[in-house]
Amino acid sequence: MKAAFLPVTREEMLERGWDRVDFVYVSGDAYVDHPSFGMAIITRLLEANGYKVGVIAQPDWNDPESVAVFGEPRLAFLVSAGNMDSMVNHYTVAKKRRRSDAYSPGGEAGRRPNHAAVVYGNLIRRTFKKTPLILGGIEASLRRLSHYDYWSDKLKRSILLDSGADLVSYGMGEHSIIEIADALNAGLAIEDLTFIDGTVYRAASLEHVYDAVTLPSFPAMQDDKLEYARSFAVQYENSDPFTGKRLVEPYSDHEFVVQNPPAAPLTQSEMDAVYRLPYARTYHPMYEAAGGVPAISEVKFSLTSNRGCFGECSFCALTFHQGRIVQTRSHDSLVDEARAIVEEPDFKGYIHDVGGPTANFRAPACAKQLKAGACPHKRCLYPEPCKQLRADHSDYLGLLRRLRKLPGVKKVFVRSGIRFDYVLADREHGDAFLNELCAHHVSGQLKVAPEHVSDAVLSVMGKPRNLVYQRFAQRYEQVNRQLGMKQFLVPYLMSSHPGSTLDEAVELAEYCRDLGYMPEQVQDFYPTPSTMSTAMYYTGVDPRTMQPVYVPKSPHEKALQRALIQYRDPKNRDLVLEALRRAGRMDLVGYGPKCLLRPQGEGGGKERKPAASGKGARTRADVRAKAQSKPNDSGKAPSKARPSGPGKARPKPKPSTGKTSSQGGGRSGKSAGERRPGKSKGTRRH
Structure with a gap:
């Protein structure tokens, strides 16, 4: 059921009969x-769980009064940069x-600072010196220990030290936040909360830190990038x-950052309970004037x-951030939420997505x-x-069948x-899943992420x-x-990933040539905090093997x-001409079909006209069938026609849902494969 928004002003707090x-x-x-x-x-x-919470969204980071709306909280300030790392959001x-x-x-940029969690933390500390x-959230979670910061091109300290915070709750934070709240409510001091899984704290000594693995010190990692690779x-x-x-990262003889083991994954009943909470399911009405x-x-009608x-x-x-162990909601929980979605006045009959980081992991x-x-x-x-591996789509098939039978x-x-x-690994249900996916759940195009065609690059990935x-x-096909049915694959491709030289980039270009279209879904590798690929980018080695990895770093080579x-x-x-010269592949300049x-x-002639971006047919088969309508997301059945073939041209995809994860909920913040923030859940790379 829906509920009223939590208070965002002191007046709203007082209206609830709260003095604090x-x-x-x-x-x-x-x-x-x-x-x-x-x-x-x-x-x-x-x-x-019985706690009173006030919300301050996007405070003025130049004004300490903007975080003092409710005065000092009884237990603690909780700070998150948001559903994305603020630097990825900005750049x-x-x-x-x-x-x-x-x-x-209104989609307005500039409403938060760079490195928002650090800025907000220090803003709070200007007024509330001792308040826990x-x-x-994703920014703090992925910066909880020392990390490479792409935007400054530096190794940075744990966000805990730079923000003035007492604790970092990392990963999906439902378990840790309630344990923290109950401990503070019981009268424990914040500096005594050293026992909670899924948290990071600072220590002046290791006298009471047990069963820990000591990582290379921050000064050692600054001096030697290979030390960071070993740490990662x-x-x-x-x-x-x-x-x-438990991990310990030394900064000096009297300063240590301690990471407790990750919190346990949610059980299905716990996850169901989280999504059964009473949400308003929309934005606060104070934003109505801005649109x-x-x-x-996209997420409003997604599950x-x-x-x-x-x-x-x-x-x-x-x-x-979310871990390798897949956690799922029950069918009943998802069906109940779908029924609630159907009752929304602006629902048009289309559930935009049923998925997560990877839709078919159930x-x-x-x-x-x-x-x-x-x-x-x-x-x-x-x-x-x-x-x-238990590759099994039967549960997901059953869920999708129940959902598509719902009235409305x-x-x-x-x-x-x-x-x-x-899908291919599921020998019992994989074919049935792919058949039903194509027949009922694809809007003319299916997003997949091969990322590259070079096995050398794919191995690094x-x-x-x-x-x-x-x-x-x-x-x-x-x-x-x-x-x-005429339906398309939408392949996401990535350039400039560690391991990719110009030779591999040419190989990928030749692959696109043979398919007969120009891919739109191309992303330069984005070195965001705490990914294996980012560690390779910074150190030049694969931390798992300590073997050298080629890294295209210069903006010019990335552009090539x-x-x-x-x-x-x-x-x-x-x-392209420069890249072919540098790769010694001038055989690809000429009049031949290759x-x-x-x-x-x-006598040079003109370039072959590129396929129109998202406009009708692009492959030879599509040229013959150009009178046929293109697939769309309107919910209308795709046109009946012979498919264009594996990996061939496809129309420009519409934005998909963008459920990203933050502290405790939602979907993963798009990391290295990041596209426009909030644009599309299809931007997740699998």
Whole structure:
């Protein structure tokens, strides 16, 4: 059921008969009371446990009074930068300022500071010197220990030290925040809260720190990047709640940052309870005049089915934030929420998504994970699916069947992306899932993330070999042909990832040439905090093996690699020509069918006209069928026609849902594969 918004002013607090709040939650996002927003989950969970919470959304970071709206809270300030790292929210991978912010009123940029959690923490400390201060959310979670900061090109200290905070609640924070609240309410001092899993605290000595692994010191890592690589490898191995050890990061002889093991994953009943809390399910009415908060538009009619991911892509921060153990909601919980969505006055019959970090993960990878955790030195899907992997789509199939039968539901889309190697690994239900997915849950296009075609690069990424994607693409084509439907694969590709030289970039360009289209979904690798790929970018080695990895770092080389993938764009001609020269591949300049560029100058002729972006047909098959309508997200059935083939051209996708995770809830903050913030849940990389 819905509930009134929590107080955002002192007057609203007094109207409730409160003279004081227990917690003040300060957020870099606008106030949206929907379970896709971590702020909503944490504040509603505290409320359900009997605590009084006030919300300060996007305070003026130049004015200490802006965080003193409610006075001093009885127990603590809670601070989150929002559903995304504030630097990713503000800047593109080219470090250019973004023009909009989907998590702010009217999409207006500039409503939060850079490094928001640090700025808010210090702002609070200017007025409230001794009040307990706890950081949470994706920004704090991924910066909880020393980390490489791409925007300053420096190794930075733990966010705990720079923000003035007492604790960091990392990961999905439901368990830790209630344990913190109950301990403070019982009269324990904040400096005595050293025992709570899923938290990071500071210590002046190690006298009372037991069973810990000591990481390289921060000064040592500053002096030697390889020390950071070694540290990150240890952190990565200890990111599981069952096997993870306590970690100590020394800063001096009298200053240490201590990370307790991760909090336990939620049980299904606990996760159901979180999503059963009474949310308003929309943005606060104070934003109505600005046109609302854009980020709600897609998540409002979407269902969060799961959290956690055992895919372990190197460029994704989920291992550090949500963990590898998949947690799911029950069918009844999701059906109940779907019924509530149907009752929304602006619901048009279309559920936009049923998914999570990876839509088709509806169970832990194996039975062992629920008892002993994920294997610290093995990966579930790479380089091949583990023999213990339980690849099973039967539960997800049953859920989708129930949802699409609900009265008032015209169509249920799956738009958060699927892991195609997991589909192929399911020998019992994989074919049935793909058939029903294509028949009922795809709006003309299916988003998948092969990322690259070079097996050398895919190996560094932790992705399956290119042959696996080709097998899936062929199967997808076959299924759609049998259904008589014209539906497309939307492949996400990544340039400039560690391991990718110009040779691999040319290989990817040749692959796009052979498919006959210019991909739109291309992302330069974005080195965001606490991913394996970012550690490679900074150190030049793979922390798991300590072997050197080639890293394209200069903006110019990154531009060359991106231009190669989109070689058909006339604006990229000079860059593509330079890249081909540097790679020794001038054989690809000429008039032959395998050439990427035509010569310029006398007798040079013109470039082949690139396929129109998102406009109708692009492949040879599409040219023959150009009179047919293009797929869309309107909910209308896709046109009946012969499919265009595996990985071939597809129309421009519409934005999908953007459920990102923050402190305690929602979806993963888009990490290394980041596109526009809040734009699309399809931007998650699998």
